[in-house]
Amino acid sequence: MDNLQNDYSIIFSHVQKAYGSNVVINDLNLNIRKGERLILLGPSGCGKTTTLRMIAGFEEITKGELKMDGRVVNDIAPGERNIAMVFQSYALFPHLSVWDNITFGLQLQKLPQAEMEKRARMAMEILHLEGYENKKTHELSGGQKQRVALCRALVKQSPYFLLDEPLSNLDAKLRQKARTELVKIHEMFKPTMVYVTHDQIEAMTVAHRIAVMNQGRIQQIDTPANIYHHPANTFVATFIGSPAMNILQAEILDGKIIVGDCALKLPHERLQELGGRSKVLFGLRPEACTPSFESAMINGKADFVENTGNLKTATLKLVTGESFYLQDSDQGLQMEDIRGFNFDWQNVCLFDAESGENLAKVR
Secondary structure, eight states: OHHHHHHEEEEEEEEEEEETTEEEEEEEEEEEETTOEEEEEOSTTSSHHHHHHHHHTSSOOSEEEEEETTEEOTTOOGGGSOEEEEOTTOOOOTTSBHHHHHHHHHHHTTOOHHHHHHHHHHHHHHTTOTTOTTOBGGGSOHHHHHHHHHHHHHTTOOSEEEEESTTTTSOHHHHHHHHHHHHHHHHHHOOEEEEEESOHHHHHHHOSEEEEEETTEEEEEEOHHHHHHSOSBHHHHHHSTTTTOEEEEEEEETTEEEETTEEEEOOHHHHHHSTTOSEEEEEEOGGGEEEESSSOSEEOEEEEEEEOSSOEEEEEEOTTSOEEEEEEOOTTOOGGGOOEEEEOGGGOEEEETTTOBBGGGOO
């Protein structure tokens, strides 16, 4: 237990959050490492913001235990948890200048003037806010407001940096730039960062680890690469990726897997995963397929082709009526003429037909 406390700064143990009879977080067990960037990712209503607010102390815990730096904080007030938080709405004071917004928390702490100015100047330099000190928030763009909110959190120099969809109000170009700034800030100060988003691109580019949530439960927690290539179940497989992983119905017969109108011999190691199942789900990422214009491992006809400049995405129709997405960066390919695709078995995920669990993880 002592080693666990040394390695982790935030520990959820069998935590439940309910509003009356409505349970929104059920039996949450989550260990967040010191100094890591953990992303809570999932659709709206999955419980990720509620989880963040329990860390901040804004939501009471119904059952279970939350520890921060080895201390049980279930009944500790938000102001005593030494956190810095950036809200989705920025939560800036409209009647205060940029400088007063940034230093407001430090003034409440009665920090010496010299130290307060040192922290504020350093943070404003990092976030390119020099010259905005005397502006009011209504004079700022969305990107500038976002940087002021980040700056206000940064000057606290807290060991916990909590962010609730802080980039959702920015356009795509600003989001990309802000993601880079966030990672750089974290690398400088190395707080424990817990970041809520429903944007998978943010999660994949910012996180050390991602906790994918759905209906108040963690579906998988792992590195971005493992989440993408080795999803724990069909929910994770289809939530991550654009287009999402293709999931097809398949049957097993005499050591072969039948997908569409094609019967393919399963490699021995993949056959071992099946555990005697006669039906499975066949999963394959769109970019893990090689287009075929003649004979193919799985047959399908191009129904629609989308060209986004750097990629071509073809929607194939199988004889079963199922759709399958295939993606390639070769702009010279005449994807309209595709008659199917080939693939490497190491890129295939097989899932249980009922539970949706990845069979490679439940052997």
